[in-house]
Amino acid sequence: MAVVIITMTSYMKKEYEWSAHICAPKEYPIEVYTGAAGGYFFSQMGGFSNSGWGCRIGDSDIKAPVPDRLDMTWLSYVDDKFYTGEWKLPVEKIQQLFDEGYYSKRGLEAKTEAYNIINIGLGPKGMVVVWVAGTDRQVEVARFQASETTLDPKLITEEEKYMFREGYSSHRLENNHVISQDLREYITKNGYPPSEVYEAYREKYLWKPKVILPEGCKISRLYIKMCNGEFEDPFDRPIEQNYRAIPYGFQIFWSVMNGKKEQEYVSRIAFTRDKEYWAKYLEAGGNNEIPSDFNKNEIRKLFKEYIDKNKPAEMVIKIDPTKQTDNSWVTDFYIEQGGQKYNLSQVCQDSGKLN
8 A cells, every 4th residue: 555745845935836646666656645745645545546657648738937846755556555755856956957948849849948837757666756747758857765654543543443444455446446457367367567667767778779761751749658658759859879778669750741731750669578558548538558578678678788877879760651561661670789789579559541
């Protein structure tokens, strides 16, 4: 069981429009007991999360200063424990991101977009990660560690007692809305991802994607989702080398002129053995998340055993829309570093027209 208590007091008088979110790995769902984030207040009545690591569910904005402290207490169903902690947030770093924003390019238009979300990830064994996000980008700003705690029964209200019933956590884990049937079957067969993988996911390497399209085609957007919860849509072309975590998915939006009309396409790639990954994503309304088998996928093994994290590498993706089936348009997929080429085969892909 997990309890989350978040209190953030203001650091400076300057106010921003922002929202706070809580997320948790889909395999390690949590429930808030009580908490607050600046002007945001969380409780057991609305504090359940299994959205996926780094994912967020929409919420309304408030206008308030950047918070400077984080206090949390939460219930982890899988651990069947309460965690708590109090930390000082990197206010200057958060405020700088809020002030500067990030460049976003759509077609020929480039403009500065705002960071306006503080996303709080509650991982297994009391792991806490804080990201700052906008529509097209999310960056990690802090990593904390909570401690196990026992709550005073005298402080538990009548409305909160359900969380403390014997077997409550195990009962929740049997609910298909908490752990989906597909995920439960995977866990039964393969076990839970080790809690330490979420720490390992934070490791970064110096790499960039390189997309090869047929002549006359152009990229409009390129979403990269990384296993550490960060994501980006690089606005610059060509994309710069940068320290990034290992990616678990790409969504490449591209187009070509067909007479006077611009035909738009999308090519989606995820590193998983699950060939239904993108079908589930589209059915769920577009909330893709780290594949359940990602910690065992070949891309992690490749990066860990062969890629030097401090030497430039390219992830090459070649797309050929003349292929008959939409799950075979990505014809070449490999990582290249120092003259060595490492092919990637454990992928699920999906491509097609957008209009």
